[in-house]
Amino acid sequence: xxxxxTGALLVAQAFCITIGLVSANQAAAHWSFDGAASVSYDNxxxxxxxxxSVGDRALSASIAATQSEYREDGASISWGGRLxxxxxxxxxxxxxxxxxxxxAYRRKMDLGAFAPWWRVSWSSSALSYRDHARxxxxxxxxxxAGRRLDERYNLGxxxxxxxxxxxxxxxxxxxxxxxxxxQLSKSLGVNxxxxxxRDVVLSLGGELRHGDVVSTSPRYRQVFLYSKAIAADPALGxxxxxxxxxxxxxxxxxxMALFLSPDSxxxxxxQRILTHGEGSNDYAKNKVAVSWLGNx
Amino acid sequence: xxTFICGLVGLMLTGLAGTASAAELLASVRDQxxxxxxxxxxxxxxxxxxxxxxxxxxxxxxxxxxxxxxxYIRVIFAGTSVSFPNKDNIRHHVYSFSPAKKFELSLYSxxxxxPVLFDKTGVVVLGCNIHDWMLGYIYVADTPFFAKTxxxxxxxxxxxxxxxxxxRLWHPDLEKDEQSTIQRVSVTDKAANIxxxxxxxxxxxxxxxxxxxxxxxx
Numbered sequence: 001x002x003x004x005x006t007g008a009l010l011v012a013q014a015f016c017i018t019i020g021l022v023s024a025n026q027a028a029a030h031w032s033f034d035g036a037a038s039v040s041y042d043n044x045x046x047x048x049x050x051x052x053s054v055g056d057r058a059l060s061a062s063i064a065a066t067q068s069e070y071r072e073d074g075a076s077i078s079w080g081g082r083l084x085x086x087x088x089x090x091x092x093x094x095x096x097x098x099x100x101x102x103x104a105y106r107r108k109m110d111l112g113a114f115a116p117w118w119r120v121s122w123s124s125s126a127l128s129y130r131d132h133a134r135x136x137x138x139x140x141x142x143x144x145a146g147r148r149l150d151e152r153y154n155l156g157x158x159x160x161x162x163x164x165x166x167x168x169x170x171x172x173x174x175x176x177x178x179x180x181x182x183q184l185s186k187s188l189g190v191n192x193x194x195x196x197x198r199d200v201v202l203s204l205g206g207e208l209r210h211g212d213v214v215s216t217s218p219r220y221r222q223v224f225l226y227s228k229a230i231a232a233d234p235a236l237g238x239x240x241x242x243x244x245x246x247x248x249x250x251x252x253x254x255x256m257a258l259f260l261s262p263d264s265x266x267x268x269x270x271q272r273i274l275t276h277g278e279g280s281n282d283y284a285k286n287k288v289a290v291s292w293l294g295n296x
Numbered sequence: 297x298x299t300f301i302c303g304l305v306g307l308m309l310t311g312l313a314g315t316a317s318a319a320e321l322l323a324s325v326r327d328q329x330x331x332x333x334x335x336x337x338x339x340x341x342x343x344x345x346x347x348x349x350x351x352x353x354x355x356x357x358x359x360x361x362x363x364x365x366x367x368y369i370r371v372i373f374a375g376t377s378v379s380f381p382n383k384d385n386i387r388h389h390v391y392s393f394s395p396a397k398k399f400e401l402s403l404y405s406x407x408x409x410x411p412v413l414f415d416k417t418g419v420v421v422l423g424c425n426i427h428d429w430m431l432g433y434i435y436v437a438d439t440p441f442f443a444k445t446x447x448x449x450x451x452x453x454x455x456x457x458x459x460x461x462x463x464r465l466w467h468p469d470l471e472k473d474e475q476s477t478i479q480r481v482s483v484t485d486k487a488a489n490i491x492x493x494x495x496x497x498x499x500x501x502x503x504x505x506x507x508x509x510x511x512x513x514x
Contacts, residue, residue: 030386034507070387070426072402111391111400113428113502148428151500195503203506257506262362265506293507 034064038291045091046216046236047275047283054236056094060086074108074115082125093131093235098138100125116147127164131235133242134181136166154193161186162211169231180231180242185211203255213247213275215283216240226279247277257293264294319483321453324491325445325465332449333467333496335369340441340453340461340481355411357381358422358432360388363504365422365432369468373440377411389425396420396436419466429502433468456483463490471495 043055066080082100104121125138139162146156166181189207196202215223216233223243224230233242251273259265271287321340325333359366360382372378382388382405390401390409396418401409403426414420414436422432435442441461443451453463465477472495481488 032386036507070389070403072389074425076426108425111425112393113423148502151502195500198501198503201503201506259503259506262364262504267506295507 029067029069031065031067033296034066035062035294035296036291037061038289040287040289042285042287044283044285045088045094046233046240046242047213047285048215048217049220049281049283052217052240053283053285054091056088056091058086058088058094060084074111074117076106077104078106079103091235093129094134095130096134097128098125100138114148114150116145118143118145120144129235131233132167133169133231133233134166134235136164136181139163152195154195156191158189158191159187160189176227177229177244178231180214180227180229180233180244182229183212183214183244185209185213199259201257201259203253203257205253205255207249207251207253209249209251211246212244213249213277214242214244215275215277215281216242222279223277223281226277226281243281245277245279245281247275247281249273249275263296264292267291267293318455319458319485320487321441321443321456321461321463321481321483322487322489323443323445323451323453323463323465324489325449325451325467326491326493328493328495330493332445332447333494334445334447334449336445336449336451336465336467336492336494337369337371337435337437338443338445338451338453338463338465338490339371339437339439340456340463340483341439342441342457343460343462344457355379358434359383360390360424360430363388363424363427363430365430367432367444369433369435369444371435371437371442371444372414373442374417374436374438375413375415376436377413378434379407379411380409381407382409387426388430390422391425392420392422394418394420397434419468429504431501435466458484465492465494467494467496469496469499471497 038060041055041057044053045056046054062082062084064080064082066078068076068078070076080102084098086096088094100123102121102123104119106117106119108115108117121142123140127138128135140160142158142160144156144158148154162185164183166179168179170178187207187209189205191203191205193201193203216236217223218240226245227243229244231242233240251271253269253271255267255269257265257267269289273285276282323338325336327333354376356370356372356376356378358370358378358380363384380390380401387403387405389403392399396416397414397420399412414434417436417438420434420436424430441453441456443453445451461481461483463479463481464474466474477492477494479490481490
């Protein structure tokens with residue numbers, strides 16, 4: 001288990017080292033601050049089969065500080081930190097805080113608004129849950145590219161590798177790991193934006209993910225047979241277990257952003273997530289979120 | 297003595313006549329739905345080219361404020377220099393690909409960028425390589441007599457020497473070529489009026505990043 005304080009110290013340390021390495025030219029760097037607040041609903045918190053699914057709504061907020069340094073050749077380096085919190089209405093064990101450090105290198109391939117770009121980024125987050133078994137680290141490495149096709153259409157692709165390490169629980173089954181919340185996955189995503197108006201941006205995104213998935217349900221033979229790890233999951237009930245298995249996930253997300261001012265917008269997102277786990281352990285979930293996003 | 301007084305009076309009258317001869321052209325622009333059109337450029341080209349002698353090009357400014365070009369459209373006479381002071385706390389990288397003026401002011405803050413001379417007539421589209429949504433125009437005019445319509449779709453072209461003019465209109469969303477807007481107007485010492493009803497294409501500019509994903513700069 002990694003307590004938040006230790007995690008925060010590690011993230012802060014990494015952040016300072018990153019800044020020291022990349023901010024050779026402080027005069028050219030620029031700070032920006034982002035804030036977000038959202039209310040969301042997930043109809044299947046535990047990624048369970050339909051008969052065992054439980055849903056809940058959550059409030060979340062985040063603040064982020066990013067320093068960017070632009071170069072004349074169209075490249076930029078940015079680095080920063082982010083603090084996020086999430087609070088659930090009924091399933092309080094899932095309440096969490098995340099403190100992240102991130103660094104990204106972005107390169108625009110030519111001059112102008114329609115030039116293609118690519119970006120490589122790294123992010124590490126210390127995660128602290130009320131349910132301590134979920135505490136741990138989330139590391140993400142991403143390679144993304146995109147191009148604005150014209151004033152209205154914008155297209156982006158991304159490939160992400162995600163590793164999550166968790167504190168884990170006492171063993172539940174002899175010979176089987178209890179490290180149910182640690183996951184490794186790879187994702188390929190595409191995102192398209194269309195702006196019918198300068199104050200409205202519609203988006204459609206799809207993502208294919210392969211790797212570990214965690215499904216929480218009462219004891220169930222079919223999922224047990226294909227599980228790589230099992231742990232009690234008191235955050236979602238008194239007699240339910242988190243099973244880690246391998247699966248493929250397809251998610252589709254629809255979004256709409258309405259600008260309130262040049263630097264803030266309300267974003268409405270609807271997401272459908274379908275997972276096919278080994279042994280036909282399949283589940284589906286829907287998420288909806290309404291967020292306010294601001295930049296200062 | 298009488299000759300001197302007559303000469304003096306003559307000079308004064310000439311001076312008064314000179315003042316009175318600078319006329320105004322009141323322009324009004326509406327779109328196909330009858331709505332006033334702002335940011336339309338009204339250009340009066342004198343048929344007598346001597347009228348050009350009265351005005352010399354001077355310096356103009358296009359600011360960058362809150363990651364936008366201000367003003368959105370700047371009209372200048374060919375031969376004018378324009379400065380691009382950056383009033384934001386972030387560096388901008390101003391460029392144009394337009395045939396009338398290709399230029400690039402690489403990353404800079406404050407007033408460090410040198411002025412740019414616009415000596416060829418035409419429309420110059422401005423962009424920022426950091427903030428893709430930033431868009432501005434410089435209209436490099438072939439006449440020193442121009443004005444830009446305000447919110448109510450009206451503009452006043454001032455200090456026009458009397459004479460005949462070809463008056464035309466330009467707007468970034470104009471559906472037809474600006475040559476199709478040409479009207480001939482005779483300007484005397486009184487104010488002349490001119491009006492247009494023009495078809496505009498739907499206006500569209502790149503939106504700012506929403507922040508919902510991390511694909512763009514903010």
